[in-house]
Amino acid sequence: MPSSVAYAAIGLVLLYLGAEWLVKGAAGLARSFGIPAIIVGLTVVGYGTSAPEMTVSIVAAVRDSSEIAVANVIGSNIANLGLILGLTAVLSPPRTDGRLVRREIPLLLASVAAVPVVLWDGVLSRIEAAMLVLVAACFTLWLVRDARVSPGVPEAIETAAEGAGAPPSRSRPALIGLALGGLAVLVLGGELLVRGATGLARALGLSDHVIGLTVVAIGTSLPELATSVVAARRGHSDLAVGNVVGSNLYNVLLVLAGTALVRPIATEIQTIRNDLVMLGAMTLFAAVLLRTARTLRRWEGGALLVAFAAFIAYALW
Numbered sequence: 001m002p003s004s005v006a007y008a009a010i011g012l013v014l015l016y017l018g019a020e021w022l023v024k025g026a027a028g029l030a031r032s033f034g035i036p037a038i039i040v041g042l043t044v045v046g047y048g049t050s051a052p053e054m055t056v057s058i059v060a061a062v063r064d065s066s067e068i069a070v071a072n073v074i075g076s077n078i079a080n081l082g083l084i085l086g087l088t089a090v091l092s093p094p095r096t097d098g099r100l101v102r103r104e105i106p107l108l109l110a111s112v113a114a115v116p117v118v119l120w121d122g123v124l125s126r127i128e129a130a131m132l133v134l135v136a137a138c139f140t141l142w143l144v145r146d147a148r149v150s151p152g153v154p155e156a157i158e159t160a161a162e163g164a165g166a167p168p169s170r171s172r173p174a175l176i177g178l179a180l181g182g183l184a185v186l187v188l189g190g191e192l193l194v195r196g197a198t199g200l201a202r203a204l205g206l207s208d209h210v211i212g213l214t215v216v217a218i219g220t221s222l223p224e225l226a227t228s229v230v231a232a233r234r235g236h237s238d239l240a241v242g243n244v245v246g247s248n249l250y251n252v253l254l255v256l257a258g259t260a261l262v263r264p265i266a267t268e269i270q271t272i273r274n275d276l277v278m279l280g281a282m283t284l285f286a287a288v289l290l291r292t293a294r295t296l297r298r299w300e301g302g303a304l305l306v307a308f309a310a311f312i313a314y315a316l317w
Contacts, residue, residue: 003196003199004195004196004197004198004199004200004203005196005200006196007192007193007195007196007199008192008193008196008197008200008215008219009196010189010192010196011189011190011191011192011193011194011195011196011197011219012189012193012219012222013189014185014186014188014189014192014193015052015055015056015186015189015190015193015219015220015222015223016052016189016222016223016226017182017185017189018051018052018055018182018183018184018185018186018187018188018189020182020223020226021178021179021181021182021185022051022178022179022182022183022186024178024179024182025175025176025177025178025179025180025181025182026179028175028178047250047254050247050250050251050254050255051186051223052186052189052190052219052220052221052222052223053072053073053076053220053221053251053255054254054255054258054259055186055187055189055190056068056069056072056190056193056194056216056220057069057072057073057255057256057258057259058190058258058259058262058263059187059190059191059194060072060194060212060259061259061260061262061263061265062262062263063194063198065194065198065208066265066266066267067207067208067209067212067267067271068194068197068198068208068209068211068212068216069212069256069259069265070119070209070212070256070265070267070272071208071209071210071211071212071213071216071217071272071275072212072213072216072217072220072255073251073252073255073256074115074213074217074272074275074276074279075212075213075214075216075217075218075275075315076217076220076221076247076251077112077248077251077252077279077282077283078213078217078278078279078282078308078311079217079218079221079308080221080224080244080247080248080251081244081248081282081283081285081286081304081308082282082304082305082307082308082309082311083218083221083225083304083305083308084221084224084225084228084240084243084244085228085240085241085244085286085296085301085304086301086302086303086304086305086307086308087225087228087229087301087305088228088229088240088241088244088301089296089297089298089300089301089302089304090298090301090302090305091229093295093296093297093298093301094240094241094295094296095295095296096241096290096295096296104242104245104246104249105245105287105290107139107249108245108248108249108283108287109283109284109287111248111249111252111253112252112279112280112283113280114132114252115252115256115276115279116269116276118132119265119267119269119272120269122266122267122268122269123264123265123266124256124257124260124264124265124266124267125260125264126260126261126264128257128260129256129257129258129259129260129261129264130257130261131257132252132253132254132256132257133253133254133257133258133261135253136249136250136253136254136257139249139253193216193219193220194216197211197212197215197216198211200215206316209271209272210315210316213275213315214312214315214316224243224244224247228240228243228244241290241296248283274314275315278311278314282304282307282308282311285303285304285307286304289304
């Protein structure tokens with residue numbers, strides 16, 4: 001058991017560092033080639049903060065631990081809404097964007113509803129996964145196109161990129177090394193985290209499913225947590241809302257689907273029924289709180305934190 005704890009702890013640290021280095025290197029490279037900051041923020045930063053979930057889920061699927069892969073996505077989305085959005089609202093209440101309510105929130109609700117649909121027969125096939133990835137690609141292109149014509153969005157995306165740590169200037173070889181090093185560290189961190197979490201689950205008599213919902217999910221949400229907290233402390237807490245919503249979309253449309261492209265995911269819908277109900281309830285609750293262009297208040301953030309704590313308690317129980 002001590003070795004499993006050590007593996008999991010080291011894996012979490014490596015996932016965090018790997019995601020940081022990958023985002024910094026990729027964002028710096030994009031800028032050095034003259035790619036607009038808008039695209040850097042919407043793609044590199046958005047995808048980069050979901051890299052730990054992607055890495056862990058793929059590693060888990062390859063190691064024949066589909067339960068960890070699915071639970072990681074569900075648990076991470078719940079952590080994003082309850083822990084990250086809740087904590088951000090408590091630290092610095094963000095003002096919600098009316099465009100986000102009209103555009104991303106409906107798609108977010110649809111993505112949550114799609115999870116039980118594609119897993120209803122117990123398998124997420126490569127064909128179903130490809131369809132979800134196509135939706136993610138179309139959504140990203142839509143965001144980029146909208147950002148180019150919407151006033152004020154370029155400055156917001158630039159702030160998001162800098163908040164994630166994108167360096168202003170550095171030589172291309174150094175940036176390539178940073179990005180590749182981050183990717184390698186991500187893969188190693190994912191392998192260690194899955195190995196440690198699996199060993200820990202067996203030692204404590206817990207299922208891979210529970211460990212995936214709790215330890216692994218919270219650990220892989222660290223990049224989103226760090227980005228959102230940094231943005232809040234710098235007075236840009238509004239960006240945290242978009243970060244959470246975007247991350248939850250990518251987790252379903254890219255992480256879960258991307259994992260199934262590598263290896264089809266097999267899981268019994270009955271084993272994740274309650275988790276899906278909780279995810280749907282949390283998503284709907286957050287959608288109600290974000291329903292209008294107004295400030296997300298501290299007590300509402302506190303309510304999200306309480307809901308997340310209740311979910312963790314339930315999962316462990």
